[in-house]
Amino acid sequence: MSRVYNFSAGPATLPEEVLAQVRDEMMDWQGSGMSVMEMSHRGDAFVSIADAATRDLRELLNVPDDYAVLFLQGGATGQFAGIPLNLCADKAQADYVITGSWGKKAHKEAAKYIKSSVAASTAEQGFQTLPAVADWQLDGDAAYLHYTPNETIEGVEFSDIPDVGDVPLVADMSSNFLSRPVDVSRYGLIYAGAQKNVGPAGVTIVIVRKDLIGNPRADTPMFLDYQQQAEADSMLNTPPCFAWYVAGLTFQWLKRQGGLEGMAEINARKAGKLYDFIDASGFYSNPVEPGCRSRMNVPFLLADDEANKAFLTEAEAAGLTTLKGHRSVGGMRASIYNAMPEAGVDKLIDFMKDFEQRKG
Amino acid sequence: MSRVYNFSAGPATLPEEVLAQVRDEMMDWQGSGMSVMEMSHRGDAFVSIADAATRDLRELLNVPDDYAVLFLQGGATGQFAGIPLNLCADKAQADYVITGSWGKKAHKEAAKYIKSSVAASTAEQGFQTLPAVADWQLDGDAAYLHYTPNETIEGVEFSDIPDVGDVPLVADMSSNFLSRPVDVSRYGLIYAGAQKNVGPAGVTIVIVRKDLIGNPRADTPMFLDYQQQAEADSMLNTPPCFAWYVAGLTFQWLKRQGGLEGMAEINARKAGKLYDFIDASGFYSNPVEPGCRSRMNVPFLLADDEANKAFLTEAEAAGLTTLKGHRSVGGMRASIYNAMPEAGVDKLIDFMKDFEQRKG
Numbered sequence: 190m191s192r193v194y195n196f197s198a199g200p201a202t203l204p205e206e207v208l209a210q211v212r213d214e215m216m217d218w219q220g221s222g223m224s225v226m227e228m229s230h231r232g233d234a235f236v237s238i239a240d241a242a243t244r245d246l247r248e249l250l251n252v253p254d255d256y257a258v259l260f261l262q263g264g265a266t267g268q269f270a271g272i273p274l275n276l277c278a279d280k281a282q283a284d285y286v287i288t289g290s291w292g293k294k295a296h297k298e299a300a301k302y303i304k305s306s307v308a309a310s311t312a313e314q315g316f317q318t319l320p321a322v323a324d325w326q327l328d329g330d331a332a333y334l335h336y337t338p339n340e341t342i343e344g345v346e347f348s349d350i351p352d353v354g355d356v357p358l359v360a361d362m363s364s365n366f367l368s369r370p371v372d373v374s375r376y377g378l379i380y381a382g383a384q385k386n387v388g389p390a391g392v393t394i395v396i397v398r399k400d401l402i403g404n405p406r407a408d409t410p411m412f413l414d415y416q417q418q419a420e421a422d423s424m425l426n427t428p429p430c431f432a433w434y435v436a437g438l439t440f441q442w443l444k445r446q447g448g449l450e451g452m453a454e455i456n457a458r459k460a461g462k463l464y465d466f467i468d469a470s471g472f473y474s475n476p477v478e479p480g481c482r483s484r485m486n487v488p489f490l491l492a493d494d495e496a497n498k499a500f501l502t503e504a505e506a507a508g509l510t511t512l513k514g515h516r517s518v519g520g521m522r523a524s525i526y527n528a529m530p531e532a533g534v535d536k537l538i539d540f541m542k543d544f545e546q547r548k549g
Numbered sequence: 550m551s552r553v554y555n556f557s558a559g560p561a562t563l564p565e566e567v568l569a570q571v572r573d574e575m576m577d578w579q580g581s582g583m584s585v586m587e588m589s590h591r592g593d594a595f596v597s598i599a600d601a602a603t604r605d606l607r608e609l610l611n612v613p614d615d616y617a618v619l620f621l622q623g624g625a626t627g628q629f630a631g632i633p634l635n636l637c638a639d640k641a642q643a644d645y646v647i648t649g650s651w652g653k654k655a656h657k658e659a660a661k662y663i664k665s666s667v668a669a670s671t672a673e674q675g676f677q678t679l680p681a682v683a684d685w686q687l688d689g690d691a692a693y694l695h696y697t698p699n700e701t702i703e704g705v706e707f708s709d710i711p712d713v714g715d716v717p718l719v720a721d722m723s724s725n726f727l728s729r730p731v732d733v734s735r736y737g738l739i740y741a742g743a744q745k746n747v748g749p750a751g752v753t754i755v756i757v758r759k760d761l762i763g764n765p766r767a768d769t770p771m772f773l774d775y776q777q778q779a780e781a782d783s784m785l786n787t788p789p790c791f792a793w794y795v796a797g798l799t800f801q802w803l804k805r806q807g808g809l810e811g812m813a814e815i816n817a818r819k820a821g822k823l824y825d826f827i828d829a830s831g832f833y834s835n836p837v838e839p840g841c842r843s844r845m846n847v848p849f850l851l852a853d854d855e856a857n858k859a860f861l862t863e864a865e866a867a868g869l870t871t872l873k874g875h876r877s878v879g880g881m882r883a884s885i886y887n888a889m890p891e892a893g894v895d896k897l898i899d900f901m902k903d904f905e906q907r908k909g
Contacts (some may be wrong), residue, residue, distance in 0.1 A: 193582030197589040200790055208576055208584050215572035216565070222553030222868065224568050226749040226795070229557040229871055262622040262751060263772055266786035270770035298771055384787055389586040391622060391751040391789030408768050410630035411658055412623055426626035427744055429751030429789065430560055435586070508582065511589055 194533035197511035198341050198486060198524040199364070200384040207388075207438045207528075225434045230427055239422070239430075242437030249440055249449055252373050252396055257419035259395040260433045262412065265291070265363045265382040268393060269298035272335070272359060272378065274409040275402055275416075277303045280332040284308035284356070286325060288347075289316045289340025290517065295361060299335070302406065308334060316343040318478040322351040333357040333377055333401075339365035339483050341385070342515045344475070344522065346483035350375045357401055365485050366394070367443060368527055369453035377401050383432060385485070386526045388439050392432035443527065452527055459525050459534045460484035466538045472545040490520035496548050497521075507540050509533075554893035557871035558701050558846060558884040559724070560744040567748075567798045567888075585794045590787055599782070599790075602797030609800055609809055612733050612756060617779035619755040620793045622772065625651070625723045625742040628753060629658035632695065632719060632738065634769040635762055635776075637663045640692040644668035644716070646685060649676045649700025650877065655721060659695070662766065668694060676703040678838040682711045693717040693737055693761075699725035699843050701745070702875045704835070704882070706843035710735045717761055725845050726754070727803060728887055729813035737761050743792060745845070746886045748799050752792035803887065812887055819885050819894045820844035826898045832905040850880035856908050857881070867900050869893075
């Protein structure tokens with residue numbers, strides 16, 4: 190077996206230790222005689238797995254007691270609808286800050302249900318910067334303000350939590366969830382698809398202040414009803430059990446890395462050395478304003494677009510995969526989530542150096 | 550490792566060969582250097598997995614070309630909403646035939662969106678029989694007629710496809726999907742949560758006649774929009790890739806069992822011998838009218854309710870697990886889906902015989 194360094198933006202690389210445990214427990218989870226995939230979600234074995242995962246996630250993020258933690262289906266895209274459906278029965282209006290492709294999609298989907306106003310957007314700047322919070326056009330009476338702390342495609346990331354007064358702050362953290370400590374109490378709702386920093390695609394985590402839920406719109410599909418799911422411990426209907434289990438193993442792995450403080454340090458180091466190398470290079474460039482750069486997704490361009498194909502082919506041959514940039518941005522993108530080892534980033538930089546010398 | 554015979558109603562036992570392949574490919578899928586969990590859903594590797602699964606499913610069920618095959622999130626419960634959302638923009642009315650707990654839930658959820666009429670119900674008969682199709686109160690102008698070919702909890706199953714004229718027939722096949730050949734062309738839409746006969750919970754298959762979709766209600770969440778998902782090969786947003794992959798391995802396994810004809814024969818034999826034993830016994834009983842009995846879910850009662858606990862404990866010790874009946878029915882339930890080996894049913898019968906001799 191020869192594992193590659195996989196820079197996919199998502200589904201993304203997972204900790205090798207997690208995968209090895211999944212493999213070892215595949216036919217017989219801890220003497221139960223069955224795979225986790227085969228367990229009744231109502232049985233003691235799976236309930237213990239689900240409870241442990243929930244407890245570990247609460248511990249990692251220090252989630253206050255007045256927040257529900259849900260493991261749902263539908264992806265972040267599902268929550269683009271789920272959020273207005275759950276939070277807007279009374280106030281059919283919310284503010285959206287658009288700093289990239291995902292924020293744009295979230296805003297568009299919400300417009301099916303509510304007046305979704307644009308409080309700020311960097312579309313005109315090609316999403317290569319972030320809007321100053323002081324300039325956001327906030328509606329004090331909005332049901333919530335939605336933003337995307339990290340934009341996967343454009344590689345921009347907020348380093349601080351914006352202060353938006355009393356309006357509940359809603360964050361799509363899909364691509365930087367659990368990559369650093371976060372003060373959950375500053376948020377009304379945090380959500381994240383699992384397939385970047387947590388586990389396999391198919392489970393979506395929603396952390397929501399309990400006083401915000403329980404009054405969904407009448408047309409909310411039952412399985413997206415946060416209150417009903419909270420009351421049922423996310424088992425109103427059969428949950429994505431296996432993905433939940435893998436997420437739990439990732440939470441345990443994170444604790445072994447020193448929790449989110451430990452992880453944040455490693456992530457800062459990984460991103461720092463990659464950006465430093467790119468900035469010092471005459472061949473590679475990153476278009477994002479330095480203070481707004483993502484520590485998770487690093488897009489970069491080659492000086493010569495003609496070299497893109499050779500770069501990808503040679504990187505692949507060197508065991509560095511899935512580096513092609515999103516078509517809307519072009520060039521390359523290295524997603525360096527929690528599970529990307531620092532050695533993978535080092536190897537990427539070495540390869541980039543060597544490629545530059547040969548082609549630059 | 551000692552695998553048990555797991556009679557869970559779902560998530561349920563999977564073919565041992567499938568699990569072994571999943572285990573063997575966990576760290577490195579076919580030389581890709583990564584787990585299927587880690588693959589970009591847009592990459593060649595995963596697209597080949599998804600395409601093969603779709604092709605094999607089409608082949609197994611002989612799905613006509615004018616039907617779309619979708620792999621979605623949300624479970625069957627998600628489709629309880631998805632179906633009226635997608636099929637009822639013009640006609641806000643549909644008929645429901647209720648023959649058990651799941652049909653009841655489907656009907657209730659649909660009522661959020663449309664006038665969901667009850668065309669027939671066996672609630673008064675305790676869901677222990679099936680209503681004669683001739684007596685169904687059909688509305689010729691309904692958007693569709695929904696029924697549940699197999700009710701997991703009560704253990705009733707239609708052996709034939711009801712003839713409902715021109716109204717599109719919609720079937721929740723979650724618990725008997727792929728257990729026998731089905732003439733898909735008789736249906737407008739078939740759907741099934743994976744966690745009984747297909748794979749892990751978290752992927753739901755929808756097979757729908759293409760002319761029925763493309764006109765969803767305005768409040769349909771994007772990820773539940775069948776037309777958009779069909780156009781995007783179920784990848785409008787990140788699909789539940791890993792569950793889809795496991796489903797594909799199960800389809801291959803089914804082909805090795807002789808396809809659905811082969812499987813139907815095995816299933817008829819498994820169910821036949823279990824019902825025969827129960828009927829011949831003075832200690833066990835099945836409350837369902839013989840012609841309406843499920844070949845997938847076999848509920849049975851012990852003559853003495855006091856013996857339930859001992860039955861479960863001793864069965865568990867014998868490697869026969871998850872036999873407890875649903876609380877609404879009581880007693881026991883043996884779910885004997887495709888992946889339950891005939892040897893498991895034989896062992897269960899032997900255990901039941903022995904238990905009866907000792908306690909009966």
